[in-house]
Amino acid sequence: MNIIVVGLSHKTAAVEIREKVAFSPTQMEKPLHALVAIPDITEGVIVSTCNRVEIYATTRDIAGGIARIKRFLADYHNFPLETLEPHLYSYHGEAATRHVFRVASSLDSMVVGEPQILGQIKTSYGYAAEYKSSGIILNRFLHKAFSVAKRVRTETKIASSAVSVAFAAVELAKKIFGDLSDKTVMLIGAGEMCELAAKHFINTGVRGVMVTNRTFERAVKLAEEFDGKAVNYEDLFDQLHKADIILSSTGAPHFIIKPKDIEEVIRRRKLKPMFFIDIAVPRDIDPKVNDVENIYLYTVDDLNGVVATNLEQRKKESEKAEAIVEQEIGQFFKWLSSLEVTPTIVALRSKFDEIRKSELAKTMANWKDLPPEGEKRLEALTHAIMNKLLHQPTSVLKRTDQGNRNDLYVDALRNLFDLETAPHEDMELGELEE
Amino acid sequence: MNALLFYCTLGIYIFATVIYLIYLVKPEQLLGRAAHWVVSAGFIAHLAFTVNRFVEVGHTPITNLHESLSFFSLAVIGIFIIFERKYKMFVLGSFITPLALILLAVSTTFPSAITPLNPALKSKWLAVHTIVAFLGYGAFAISFGASIMYLIQSHFLKSKKLGAMFQRLPSLDTLDDISYRCLTFGFPLLTFAIISGAIWAETAWGTYWSWDPKETWSLITWFVYAALLHGRLTTGWRGRKAAILSIIGFFIMLFTFLGVNLLLSGLHSYK
Numbered sequence: 202m203n204i205i206v207v208g209l210s211h212k213t214a215a216v217e218i219r220e221k222v223a224f225s226p227t228q229m230e231k232p233l234h235a236l237v238a239i240p241d242i243t244e245g246v247i248v249s250t251c252n253r254v255e256i257y258a259t260t261r262d263i264a265g266g267i268a269r270i271k272r273f274l275a276d277y278h279n280f281p282l283e284t285l286e287p288h289l290y291s292y293h294g295e296a297a298t299r300h301v302f303r304v305a306s307s308l309d310s311m312v313v314g315e316p317q318i319l320g321q322i323k324t325s326y327g328y329a330a331e332y333k334s335s336g337i338i339l340n341r342f343l344h345k346a347f348s349v350a351k352r353v354r355t356e357t358k359i360a361s362s363a364v365s366v367a368f369a370a371v372e373l374a375k376k377i378f379g380d381l382s383d384k385t386v387m388l389i390g391a392g393e394m395c396e397l398a399a400k401h402f403i404n405t406g407v408r409g410v411m412v413t414n415r416t417f418e419r420a421v422k423l424a425e426e427f428d429g430k431a432v433n434y435e436d437l438f439d440q441l442h443k444a445d446i447i448l449s450s451t452g453a454p455h456f457i458i459k460p461k462d463i464e465e466v467i468r469r470r471k472l473k474p475m476f477f478i479d480i481a482v483p484r485d486i487d488p489k490v491n492d493v494e495n496i497y498l499y500t501v502d503d504l505n506g507v508v509a510t511n512l513e514q515r516k517k518e519s520e521k522a523e524a525i526v527e528q529e530i531g532q533f534f535k536w537l538s539s540l541e542v543t544p545t546i547v548a549l550r551s552k553f554d555e556i557r558k559s560e561l562a563k564t565m566a567n568w569k570d571l572p573p574e575g576e577k578r579l580e581a582l583t584h585a586i587m588n589k590l591l592h593q594p595t596s597v598l599k600r601t602d603q604g605n606r607n608d609l610y611v612d613a614l615r616n617l618f619d620l621e622t623a624p625h626e627d628m629e630l631g632e633l634e635e
Numbered sequence: 636m637n638a639l640l641f642y643c644t645l646g647i648y649i650f651a652t653v654i655y656l657i658y659l660v661k662p663e664q665l666l667g668r669a670a671h672w673v674v675s676a677g678f679i680a681h682l683a684f685t686v687n688r689f690v691e692v693g694h695t696p697i698t699n700l701h702e703s704l705s706f707f708s709l710a711v712i713g714i715f716i717i718f719e720r721k722y723k724m725f726v727l728g729s730f731i732t733p734l735a736l737i738l739l740a741v742s743t744t745f746p747s748a749i750t751p752l753n754p755a756l757k758s759k760w761l762a763v764h765t766i767v768a769f770l771g772y773g774a775f776a777i778s779f780g781a782s783i784m785y786l787i788q789s790h791f792l793k794s795k796k797l798g799a800m801f802q803r804l805p806s807l808d809t810l811d812d813i814s815y816r817c818l819t820f821g822f823p824l825l826t827f828a829i830i831s832g833a834i835w836a837e838t839a840w841g842t843y844w845s846w847d848p849k850e851t852w853s854l855i856t857w858f859v860y861a862a863l864l865h866g867r868l869t870t871g872w873r874g875r876k877a878a879i880l881s882i883i884g885f886f887i888m889l890f891t892f893l894g895v896n897l898l899l900s901g902l903h904s905y906k
Contacts, residue, residue: 362802376801377792379808471871474807495874497792507797 206297208255214288224249229328244336246329305346306353314359359518362511367398369507387411387444390451442469450480456487548620640684647677659729667725697765704742710773730780760835768828774821779885781814782878848899852891
């Protein structure tokens with residue numbers, strides 16, 4: 202049995218193409234059933250996110266299977282295959298395994314190390330499991346992919362540093378204040394980046410938000426959105442000491458916050474540290490503010506610098522992650538190849554024969570006056586019993602039209618009779634809940 | 636037996652310091668935990684040495700520089716282990732264990748031979764006065780370590796040098812908190828050491844206070860830390876300023892302890 206992957210991603214197709222062949226996450230039953238109804242496709246999982254649409258399947262016929270899935274992807278969405286074809290990639294065997302392990306470990310993501318992709322694959326797998334389109338191979342395959350992703354996440358620092366400006370600001374705030382749950386964020390002015398950063402802070406959990414704007418109505422509106430408190434712009438310096446983290450992005454052509462003002466503010470705060478983030482261009486805050494005791498001022502350039510360093514670090518960490526992926530591919534293939542029918546039958550026969558021979562030897566050793574003729578007959582009798590017992594299961598296994606049930610039998614057989622096989626890891630469905 | 640325990644302790648402290656320094660470069664959780672257990676083992680050996688020494692000499696073994704440096708080191712490690720358990724932060728050890736190791740190593744440069752106890756020290760106050768004083772010193776030493784880390788981290792943040800070391804050091808708030816807690820723990824101990832010393836002086840020398848250099852410098856140390864705590868509670872001396880003052884306080888304390896004994900002569904010059 203072979204694993205094949207057909208799909209397209211942000212690396213091969215623009216969003217205009219990707220959206221045409223995306224599957225709606227709420228209606229997965231129909232496409233999943235259609236997928237496994239394709240001739241020679243025994244199992245199937247569909248992963249559809251905003252950055253990729255991929256189909257994982259098992260088949261006996263690699264080339265035919267890939268071609269049929271490509272056709273399915275186009276036909277299902279009524280999209281011409283000729284247009285779609287150049288954007289599609291397909292893998293089989295080891296390359297397919299590598300691809301899926303890398304995707305799950307977020308090594309193939311637009312932002313390497315972003316954590317969402319693993320959850321998205323888990324959800325996709327959840328549908329396949331629910332609608333029974335995945336079987337023993339893809340179940341094991343995806344659980345393996347999840348455990349690889351988990352290993353990558355815990356053994357490398359690929360996802361440990363912030364790679365967006367907003368997130369970098371939160372990380373820095375944590376390095377100053379430790380716990381943010383009793384800290385107040387203040388927004389001066391408005392702007393996309395500023396609001397995004399504020400949202401990150403709110404998601405991390407801060408005590409409160411204060412908003413001020415030259416037009417008070419806008420401050421009120423934004424404050425409502427963040428469940429915060431609007432402050433009159435004229436009262437800014439009367440209120441500033443209540444804020445620990447200040448996000449500033451006004452359209453003012455000159456500095457609105459100067460060291461002199463801040464010295465006053467910090468005294469009112471009894472020198473408790475403050476973290477200023479100046480997102481405005483031209484800048485809102487005089488850079489000399491950074492020299493004031495216990496004040497830390499970062500501009501958008503400083504934050505970009507942090508992000509660049511972190512991305513560099515991620516690149517280094519992704520090399521470690523690739524090594525983990527390679528290691529795990531080997532392990533998975535050991536198991537997959539154990540599902541082949543012929544070696545399984547050979548192993549089963551030799552196991553039976555071993556038992557037969559050892560029992561026979563025991564009996565004959567205690568049978569003092571056994572004639573040579575009797576010895577031969579005993580030999581023939583036990584052999585015949587063994588062959589009769591093995592005949593039915595062997596012929597069922599040899600029938601190739603069993604589809605994915607065949608793999609199920611082989612796997613069960615190997616477990617039941619403890620035949621030599623790849624080590625079974627504990628890959629319970631419980632892992633899905635993370 | 637005693638020498639064996641001592642060098643055992645020294646050896647374990649060297650080992651612990653090495654692990655803590657490796658941890659600073661390669662912050663693996665496992666390494667940190669190993670360091671914690673090694674330093675704890677060192678502490679037990681050190682404690683055994685101190686108890687054994689107590690039995691051997693027949694009085695609290697804090698009567699000469701060899702013994703008091705060793706006890707100082709013991710107090711530093713003991714308080715550090717408590718903080719490490721509380722904050723689950725191994726990186727503090729990279730700064731504290733070298734300090735404790737130096738104290739213990741320096742103690743070997745002073746004679747360790749058991750000499751008859753100076754008659755002036757024969758008193759039940761010896762144990763109380765010295766143990767309390769060195770526990771206070773230990774707390775100030777941890778505050779010193781946390782303050783150094785604060786200054787380093789604050790420098791990284793101000794200058795935007797956010798390298799690997801920055802990632803490893805804890806948040807400013809945590810460091811400030813550790814430093815402050817140590818002060819609130821050490822200051823009452825220092826106060827009590829001075830008071831118990833005065834009472835002892837009254838019974839031994841007939842006067843509560845005689846402006847002996849040790850007494851004077853203890854008072855200076857007390858005032859520095861009192862000023863720091865007062866400033867913190869009223870006008871809010873925190874952060875960098877508090878860290879710098881805590882470091883200054885530690886050096887004055889070191890002078891009170893070592894400088895006075897070695898450089899100035901007076902009633903307390905036990906060597």
